[in-house]
Amino acid sequence: MDGDNETQKRIASSDGCSSCSFRNSGLCAVVIGINPGTNHCRKIDGAFRARQHVYRAGEAPGRIMVLREGWAAKSAFTPDGKRQVLSILLPGDTVGGELVMRSEARTHVQALTPIKYCAFDIDELMASSKHEPKFVWALVGLCSTSREASESRLVDLGRRNAAQRIVSFILEVFERLTKRGLADGATIPFPLRQHIIADALGLTQVHVSRIITALRKRGAIRLTGGKLTILDMGLLLSDV
Amino acid sequence: MDGDNETQKRIASSDGCSSCSFRNSGLCAVVIGINPGTNHCRKIDGAFRARQHVYRAGEAPGRIMVLREGWAAKSAFTPDGKRQVLSILLPGDTVGGELVMRSEARTHVQALTPIKYCAFDIDELMASSKHEPKFVWALVGLCSTSREASESRLVDLGRRNAAQRIVSFILEVFERLTKRGLADGATIPFPLRQHIIADALGLTQVHVSRIITALRKRGAIRLTGGKLTILDMGLLLSDV
């Protein structure tokens, strides 16, 4: 589908955590809490270029990652090659939480922009934390959050039309970025191609184009140069 | 939407577990393992009639249940009242696992047939098991399984047509029942109304009717009297 060659550069920086804005949230907070001291838990920093695969279905990456910068998409493919994007991964998101339960990935994760991540070795993590209820609860939290996200996407795909899906998709991304402090008022970074949005929402790129054009003409949003601004929330919600 | 009156009968049978076919699987096995002895963990047996709500979004049922008999559906509703069935619950399934993370339900669970269940009080369960890694891992397992199910449904809704969705839905149910020993060869109980199937797959009841009719005419399945038989797996898969 796209010939990338898995050449992520790995930087052996033993602790970028102190400067990381996600050190106090999600998985990182728990891991750092459980393995205190300077060298909480061995990890590897790394990066991928836009469009590279982080891992593919069937692979066993053996590590769980936290996105530090950039966006990625987790997707599944039908036997006849159609793609369904299961979730959009934003900075601060955990990638590969599923690998704790089954070492072999069933989904593909692909970088949508250049990304930087930090990775924990699953075996080590399990060895040191398997019996730590705090750690396991963190996994429950991660899984539960992403299940809720899948379920609300399910409602979108099953029972809402194209315009409603796109609006609720935009709002979801908007809120997630805002919570992480990555929004600038009503403006968020929005590097997604229409094709990805289409594959996330069960639509075609052409149809996504039409609807986004309509939203723009209506004056509900501005979307240029990888930035999206919500100009009028009322108008945006007018057909949801 | 439907005037039911929550009149579940509660039978104070302190231990139906010894005769329960699900005592060695899923949540029950873990709870029994953690709280050994005759009275492993206080629980309540109960029943609902077909169509009754087990709980509604916004309620805090305060207990987690295991379905012993009968089928149920977990659904969400859009603001304009459309229903999306998130999952079909079969005998042996855990109902309300989500309530461990947030006490207030965000989904509705409704009995599709008369059901019997057995319920654990969440507070008690948490008090005795919160720090038991085995218990928490069981939650990870439950959540993870249902997330995978949501995700594969997501692929159906996003990227497959009506016929493909219906076939894969039938096969999913077939496999789940078979795993639990509730199938009789190629025949399974199938008490689902077309309207429920439609709401699970993002279709209309009318369209479900057409497609099932087509599957019957083609000789792929037999479906009468609440029983479904797969007559020809090849034919069934011919448009998937």
Added chain:
DNA sequence: CGGTTGGTTGATATTATTCAATGGTCGTGG
């Protein structure tokens, strides 16, 4: 400069919905 990627637009085709009518099944009460 030419190739590639991403986006827009129009014409047309397909898929699924909506509306509407009809018949079957099942339980309940006379």
Added chain:
DNA sequence: CCACGACCATTGAATAATATCAACCAACCG
């Protein structure tokens, strides 16, 4: 036993939503 109502399934015709096909444009990059 039959009549009744509630629920469920089937079918046809008309319509709406979305996909497909195809052309074109703009931006970007080596």
